[in-house]
Every structure is written in C-alpha cells, then in structure tokens.
Amino acid sequence: MSTILLRHMAKHQHGTIATVNVAGELGRRIREMGLIPGTEITICGRAPLNDPIALRLQDSTITLRNNEADHILVQVEP
Amino acid sequence: MQLKMALAGNPNAGKTTLFNQLTGARQHVGNYPGITVDHKEGRLSHGGETIIVTDLPGTYSMTAYSAEELVARDYLVNNRPQVVINIVDASNLERNLYLTCQLLELGVPLVVALNMVDVAESRGIEINSAALSRHLQVPVIPIVARSGLGTKALLDAAVAVASENRPWTPLSISYGDDLDAALAEMLAIIDEQRFLTDTYPPRYTAIKYLESDQQLVERGEKTDAEAARRLQQLVDKSTDHTRRTLDVYPEAIIADQRYGYIKSLLRQGVISRKYDADRLYTSDRIDKVLTNRLVGPLIMLAILFALYQFTFSWSEVPVSWLENGFSWLGDKVKEILPDGILRSLVISGVIDGVGGVLGFVPLIMFMFFGIAVLEDSGYLARVAFMMDRVFRIFGLHGSSVMPFIVSGGIAGGCAVPGVMATRTLRSPKERMATLLTVPFMNCGAKLPVLALLIGAFFSEDRAQYMFFFTMLAWLVAMLAAKLLRSTVLRGAPTPFVMELPPYRLPTVRGLLIHTWERTYQYIKKAGTVILGISILLWAMMTFPHLPDAEQAEFAAKRQAILAEAGTDIVALLEGQGDDLPVEAAAVKERLAAIENDQAEAALRHSLAGTIGTAMEPVSRLAGFDWRTDIALLGGFAAKEVIVSTLGTAYSIGEVDVEESQSLSERLKADDNWNRVVAVAAMIFIMFYSPCFVTLVCIAKEASWKWAAFSMGFNTVFAFVLAVAVYQLGTFFNLG
Ligand SMILES: Nc1nc2c(ncn2[C@@H]2O[C@H](COP(=O)(O)OP(=O)(O)OP(=O)(O)O)[C@@H](O)[C@H]2O)c(=O)[nH]1
Ligand SMILES: [Mg+2]
Numbered sequence: 001m002s003t004i005l006l007r008h009m010a011k012h013q014h015g016t017i018a019t020v021n022v023a024g025e026l027g028r029r030i031r032e033m034g035l036i037p038g039t040e041i042t043i044c045g046r047a048p049l050n051d052p053i054a055l056r057l058q059d060s061t062i063t064l065r066n067n068e069a070d071h072i073l074v075q076v077e078p
Numbered sequence: 079m080q081l082k083m084a085l086a087g088n089p090n091a092g093k094t095t096l097f098n099q100l101t102g103a104r105q106h107v108g109n110y111p112g113i114t115v116d117h118k119e120g121r122l123s124h125g126g127e128t129i130i131v132t133d134l135p136g137t138y139s140m141t142a143y144s145a146e147e148l149v150a151r152d153y154l155v156n157n158r159p160q161v162v163i164n165i166v167d168a169s170n171l172e173r174n175l176y177l178t179c180q181l182l183e184l185g186v187p188l189v190v191a192l193n194m195v196d197v198a199e200s201r202g203i204e205i206n207s208a209a210l211s212r213h214l215q216v217p218v219i220p221i222v223a224r225s226g227l228g229t230k231a232l233l234d235a236a237v238a239v240a241s242e243n244r245p246w247t248p249l250s251i252s253y254g255d256d257l258d259a260a261l262a263e264m265l266a267i268i269d270e271q272r273f274l275t276d277t278y279p280p281r282y283t284a285i286k287y288l289e290s291d292q293q294l295v296e297r298g299e300k301t302d303a304e305a306a307r308r309l310q311q312l313v314d315k316s317t318d319h320t321r322r323t324l325d326v327y328p329e330a331i332i333a334d335q336r337y338g339y340i341k342s343l344l345r346q347g348v349i350s351r352k353y354d355a356d357r358l359y360t361s362d363r364i365d366k367v368l369t370n371r372l373v374g375p376l377i378m379l380a381i382l383f384a385l386y387q388f389t390f391s392w393s394e395v396p397v398s399w400l401e402n403g404f405s406w407l408g409d410k411v412k413e414i415l416p417d418g419i420l421r422s423l424v425i426s427g428v429i430d431g432v433g434g435v436l437g438f439v440p441l442i443m444f445m446f447f448g449i450a451v452l453e454d455s456g457y458l459a460r461v462a463f464m465m466d467r468v469f470r471i472f473g474l475h476g477s478s479v480m481p482f483i484v485s486g487g488i489a490g491g492c493a494v495p496g497v498m499a500t501r502t503l504r505s506p507k508e509r510m511a512t513l514l515t516v517p518f519m520n521c522g523a524k525l526p527v528l529a530l531l532i533g534a535f536f537s538e539d540r541a542q543y544m545f546f547f548t549m550l551a552w553l554v555a556m557l558a559a560k561l562l563r564s565t566v567l568r569g570a571p572t573p574f575v576m577e578l579p580p581y582r583l584p585t586v587r588g589l590l591i592h593t594w595e596r597t598y599q600y601i602k603k604a605g606t607v608i609l610g611i612s613i614l615l616w617a618m619m620t621f622p623h624l625p626d627a628e629q630a631e632f633a634a635k636r637q638a639i640l641a642e643a644g645t646d647i648v649a650l651l652e653g654q655g656d657d658l659p660v661e662a663a664a665v666k667e668r669l670a671a672i673e674n675d676q677a678e679a680a681l682r683h684s685l686a687g688t689i690g691t692a693m694e695p696v697s698r699l700a701g702f703d704w705r706t707d708i709a710l711l712g713g714f715a716a717k718e719v720i721v722s723t724l725g726t727a728y729s730i731g732e733v734d735v736e737e738s739q740s741l742s743e744r745l746k747a748d749d750n751w752n753r754v755v756a757v758a759a760m761i762f763i764m765f766y767s768p769c770f771v772t773l774v775c776i777a778k779e780a781s782w783k784w785a786a787f788s789m790g791f792n793t794v795f796a797f798v799l800a801v802a803v804y805q806l807g808t809f810f811n812l813g
Contacts, residue, residue: 023290028141029575030575031333032139034172036333044362047369048372052466052476052574059172059173062577065470
C-alpha cells in the first residue's frame, strides 16, 4: 500500500481516499460529494486537455480539476 | 386548512419533476445539476386540504456558500413549513442522505421521498424503505416522480406529519469526544444568551459555528457580538486542537461522522446490491465513447454540427409558411385600408416589424428543442466537463458552456434565455463574466443581417463566411471575458467539483416544456418591445413629412413623364395588365425611379433621417452612411429590426427578413457599400450593445449599472473594431 495524490492516479486505477486536507468552500464541496476518507474511487478518465478528472464512486461520477485533486491523498495498490 | 409543504433535496434528485407532477405546473426540469435557482410556489388539494408546495433549489448540504443554497436554507428557517419533503435519489442513496442527516439535525418535520426507485432497481439496488424509516424515525415513501407512482402515499404521509404539528425536534449525532466537548461548552453559551434561538436550534448553531458557516457567523455577530466572540474563541480553540492532534479541520470531522452515521445505518439491512461495486452501468459505457479523450471532442463537434443542420434545414419549411402568412396578411390589409398614414403604419410598422420576428419562431424553436435534448439527456454536463480547461483559460467555467450555446454559440439562439441560464453558475464573478459576454454570440436576430450581407457580398462562399463569423463571435467573447476577468471582475476561479448525472432518456413533456419556455420569451419580445419599437421607428422615419413644395415637385415630374408618354400608354398602365409592351414598361420604370427618389428625400427629411445624417460624420469612420445609421439605431432596440429598417431606408418598400434578395442587390449596387463596409457592418452588428430586452434581463440578473456598462462598453468596443476593419480594408484596397 502506498499513498499518492489523486492527481497522479492513472486511468482505471482503484484506490481508497486517505485524507482530504482543505477547509473552506472547496473542502466542503469535495466532502458533500462523498469524497471523504475511506471512500473507494476509480479513475474514469480525464478531459481532452488532461483536466478535469472524472472519477467513479460507488453510485455516482464526480469531476474535479487537477489543482483541486491536489488536496486529496489516495491509498493505492502499488 | 391550508398547509405549507417544501420540497428539498440534492440537485438533480427530481424535485421539480415531483413539483410538476403534484401541481400540474410546468416548471423547467433538466438533467443538469442546479436548474432550479429560486423557490417556486404551487398549490394542490389533497383529501380536502389545500397544500401550498414550494420547490426549492437543490443543495448538497445545509452550509450556505452560494445564493441558491441560502434561498433553500432561509426558506426553511424563516417560513417554517409544516412539513418538508426531502427528495432522495435512491440510486445514489448514501450521498443524498448527507443532506437528510442535516435536515434531521435542523429538526424540521420531515418525510423522505425515495425517488427514482426505477433507476435503482435497474442498477440492482434494493432499498428496504421500512427499515430506513425505522432508523431515521421519519416516514420513507418510495416514488417515481416521472410517472407519479407513489405520490398519493407520499401526500398522505406528508399531511399526517403536518397535522401532528409537533415542535421541531433536532436529531443529535455524536461528533467524537473532542468536538462533543466543544459543542457542550458552546451550547452553554447559546442557551444562556438565547443566541439566535428564535431561528435555529441551539445545537445546530453550534455545529454551523464549528463548520465556519460564514452567513450564520455574520448573522450571529450582528445579533449579539459578545456571545459571538465567545463562541468564535471556542471554535478557534478546538480548530487549533484538531489541527495539532489529527491534522484536520473540525468541519472535516463533522462530515466524516455524518457519513459514518449514514453508513452504519445503511449497513443494518437497508440496502442490498445484486451486482458488485465495479460493475459498469450503461451510462459509464456511453461515457467511455462520448468523453473519450480522442474521439470525445470530435463527437462533440459532430453533435453540435448536427444540431445546426437540424435547426436550419428542418425549420426552413415552417419559416416560409409563416412568412407567406404575414405577406398574405399585408396584402389583405392593403386591400382593405385606403392608401395613407394608417395603412403605412399597419403594414410597415406593425406587420413588417412583428412579422419579421415571429417569422423566426420556428427556427428558434428547433434550436431550443435541440438544446433541450442535449440538456435533458445529460450530455451538456459532459460538454461542460470537456470544455472546462479551455474556458478556464479565459477566466470562465465549464458550466458557462450552456449559456453560450443557448445565446447562439452554434448560431441561432437568444441572449435572453442565455443570460438567464447563467444562473447555474455558482461563482458571482464567473457568472458575471459569462453574463456580459453571451450577447456577443450570433443570436437568431443577427443571423438575417449576416445572411443578407454575406449573400450580397460574399455569395461564392456563404457557408465558410457564416462559419467564420460564428467562430469570430466565440473568439471575441472569450477574449472579452478574459479582459473582464483580469480587470473589473478579477478573482480566483470557483471549484469545479461537479456531478456528471447519468444519461437519461428525455421525456417528451420535459422537452416540450423546455422548448416552449424559452421560445415564449422570444415571442413575448416580439409582441411587446418589438411592436413598440417598430411603431416608434416607423413614426421617426415617416415624420415630419416632406414640405408641400417638394412633394409638388415630384408630382410635377411624374406628370411630365405621363404627358410625354401619351394617353395610350397611360391607359395601359392604369389597366394594370401584367405583360406591358416595352415602351409602357420603360415608362413604369421611370415612374418607379421617381417614387424611390421621393421616398429617399422624405426619409432624409424625417426625424430618423436627420439623426442619421447628424451621425454620419462619425459613422463614416467605419464606412456607414446615414441610412445604415438609422438601421443600426433601430438595432439598439432589437437586432431584428435592422434588416427591415435597412430595407425601408433604401426605399424598397416592404422588405421582409427572409426575402431580402432585392435589398441585397440594391446594397451591392450602392456606392456606399462594398466588401469592406459589409465586413465592418457585420462586425459592428455582432458586437455592439445587446438588444433592449437583453439589457433589461442583465439588469434583473445583475444590476442596472452592469446593463449600462454592457451597453456602453460593447458599443465602443464594436465601433473601434469596425473602424479598424474599415480603415485597414480601405487602406489595402480590399473593397
Ligand atoms: N428515471 C427517472 N428519472 C427521473 C425521476 N424523477 C426525475 N427524473 C429525471 O431526473 C432529472 C432531474 O430532474 P429535476 O426535476 O430537474 O431535478 P431537480 O431536483 O429539480 O434538480 P435541480 O433543480 O437542478 O435541483 C430529469 O432528467 C428528470 O426527468 C424518476 O423517478 N425516474
Ligand atoms: Mg429543479
């Protein structure tokens, strides 16, 4: 197990969110979408210009920008 | 008895669908998060009770950052509805219950409507609503808002809860030892000072303080500064503590605990899944192709192009019907009314002006129908996703895409619904930048002018030029947005964190509501503003009349021609036979030429002519003569009147928007016009002041100050561009 930034995850890679370290509006928007520690995610892909990222949670698909993904650490299989 | 019922829930959970289903109303539904932005009221009766239903904007949680979220929360605490129906998307239960949890913490009398059970079922998700109800201790009713299934049971439950009339009973969730301790201390202060207790339950206030809810904190400061200061101290202390020991903010702990509460509840036999979590739903499979990095953008272009084709080719027939209808009407009026002021008013003022606009209704309708399909199917959210990176370069947001397309980004739209569509943008700065630049798009009203001028001067490559001007509109709008965002609207970008809704088959009802709603705004404009403006312009172009002496001069010239021709030919002309001999036809033409001269002289003498002539020295810089000035002045009111005004100003009598053939020939032959002037004119028309209705709309959505800014800024900007084009083009002798 190792932890990497969400930004650096590859397409189709699975992982479990380890920390979300940001307060304020962005933090809240991330959390209210269900992106909290313990959530399992899979990267669906990226937009044509590599940004934003689309990720799959159990029941929904969420998109966020690379610089927003930088606040999220994910635990992945090496 | 009358009771108040509010519909609350996540964006895109189906609140408006349920609202329409319950009340028979026709509110805008779309498969795009954030469609409803203000609360809407409707009424219904159920079992002898009159129920006032309020549709609230969707929110993911109860902390208010944006205007819509404030609307939802303020409504609940200020209006205190007897019952709140929380619409929950069964196919995405966990995330949806996050809001439910906060509604329970607020303590409102709640009924949970478990919506979209059809979708959940198709995904192999089964929800035991009785178990969920037991755990949440509120009624949970499964429904399908689209079909109306379960709505009767829902209303029964809602009326039952409302008639209990019990006081608000807030749920209290444990937030872990550290925060619970802090909450207890804060509660002591709140209870002692009765701090905001007339609006919020004490524990709720304390939690919102820990979550640093700005709006509530500000309100607290105003109400009781001393208590607020003491609360803030406690918040700072516990923030400090959690930051040091756990390296997290209290708000993160609160969110975690809420989700923990939901998860443990769902685990107790509430939800069961037939398929494993990695299973791809149909939506994901579609997305594999439609948002693919390589083919995605190509498909997007193809779809937009198909929409363009669909709009223009399919609407051709109904547009021509309408046009024929209006010209038939004009002919009828000509028969009935005697020659004179009244006839001229009805034909040139009313029928030409309003008919020119209404003639375009089918085109606008087809365009909006196409956009509705894109929006309701969920594709527009993907476009926002794919375009966000590009839009961000210019200081906009992926969600700006919809307003731009509605305003005419694909050519043919209307800035009025476009400006309104900017409401889906959450950040005020990005929203303002979008709102001020969407009028640059080529809306349905500018198209006829562009078509006329391109047809007259660049008939060889019509399609290419049309495409070029569409692209130019985008380029200029983007650059203008960038300019605004780096000067008057400077500020950081807002988060893009957004949900991609699953693809859904649009409902016919939804599409029709959607198309009609936007088309209606366009029609309303024709019936009100444009009617008034056409009459005003007609009056300005008719009065004051030529002095009698000059009129007599023209009459004398006509007499001279007739006298010269002899009685035989005069008889022929009066007989109004269709095939005249050559000599008679020549005489007729000479007479027509005099008529034209007289019309031109009359126009120059009129109020509009005087203004146009006065403006000519300045407008000459961009190559526009006094007649063009009159048309452009009319365009301040509505771009639709430019073609008909040009027609009248170039004295051809009736010119209607589509059949501008003769006008285009006339322009081609006129000394004042050439290719360079045409391009300068098109550029000016594309970018100058938004039409009057759009300005009113901007004022309503932003303020009159911004509307005035938009009018002034765009006009100056467009004029500078037009002068540059004209001067350079003339210098290089491109005309
Ligand atoms: N299959 C299915 N689709 C539904 C159901 N209810 C609503 N929808 C669809 O869900 C989408 C969202 O519906 P809306 O009623 O606009 O949602 P809303 O909650 O008002 O959304 P906002 O105004 O954005 O907060 C639309 O495409 C509806 O047609 C349902 O019971 N079943
Ligand atoms: Mg809605």
